[in-house]
Amino acid sequence: DAGITQSPRHKVTETGTPVTLRCHQTENHRYMYWYRQDPGHGLRLIHYSYGVKDTDKGEVSDGYSVSRSKTEDFLLTLESATSSQTSVYFCATGGAETQYFGPGTRLLVL
Amino acid sequence: GDSVTQMEGPVTLSEEAFLTINCTYTATGYPSLFWYVQYPGEGLQLLLKATKADDKGSNKGFEATYRKETTSFHLEKGSVQVSDSAVYFCALSDPDYKLSFGAGTTVTVRA
Numbered sequence: 379d380a381g382i383t384q385s386p387r388h389k390v391t392e393t394g395t396p397v398t399l400r401c402h403q404t405e406n407h408r409y410m411y412w413y414r415q416d417p418g419h420g421l422r423l424i425h426y427s428y429g430v431k432d433t434d435k436g437e438v439s440d441g442y443s444v445s446r447s448k449t450e451d452f453l454l455t456l457e458s459a460t461s462s463q464t465s466v467y468f469c470a471t472g473g474a475e476t477q478y479f480g481p482g483t484r485l486l487v488l
Numbered sequence: 489g490d491s492v493t494q495m496e497g498p499v500t501l502s503e504e505a506f507l508t509i510n511c512t513y514t515a516t517g518y519p520s521l522f523w524y525v526q527y528p529g530e531g532l533q534l535l536l537k538a539t540k541a542d543d544k545g546s547n548k549g550f551e552a553t554y555r556k557e558t559t560s561f562h563l564e565k566g567s568v569q570v571s572d573s574a575v576y577f578c579a580l581s582d583p584d585y586k587l588s589f590g591a592g593t594t595v596t597v598r599a
């Protein structure tokens with residue numbers, strides 16, 4: 379498996395506060411992705427990156443921003459957290475053939 | 489846009505039973521197709537994949553065949569074990585390597 383870590387693994391925050399989730403990979407993969415997992419929806423793409431400083435929006439990008447200043451790190455920021463952003467967030471890396479997933483971050487917005 | 493529809497669960501089986509999870513897709517062009525598995529408390533792991541029509545992906549006793557004529561990629565296993573209890577996701581990859589997932593099917597295998 380690709381070396382993918384996510385931090386924090388669990389977080390509880392309050393509505394209106396900014397939150398940043400970090401994804402770190404050691405495989406030098408070009409592509410990185412952020413998904414959210416909610417019951418009945420499977421995984422939905424939030425943002426993705428196809429290289430350093432190259433990012434684009436996914437299906438559910440409203441309220442989220444990302445940054446990628448190094449190949450190995452991909453940050454997801456909730457600019458002002460809302461209860462609807464309570465979810466499990468997964469980072470993935472890879473590309474054409476396979477995406478490898480991190481262990482997930484469980485976020486609760488109160 | 490691209491989409492994946494998979495059989496709703498939950499599915500409960502006895503050990504050694506036959507498992508089928510249906511998956512159909514809508515896409516322009518010819519996407520790659522995947523099955524991912526998620527064990528409790530973990531991230532997703534690739535189970536198998538197929539990149540062109542009539543390809544058969546297989547792994548750990550699971551199989552799925554890419555059927556272009558029926559736009560399907562059904563997952564099958566002939567004899568399930570308790571350790572196969574998990575959530576299974578069907579997915580397709582678009583030309584920009586973004587994945588679209590089905591809603592997931594929860595499978596529970598009882599001893």
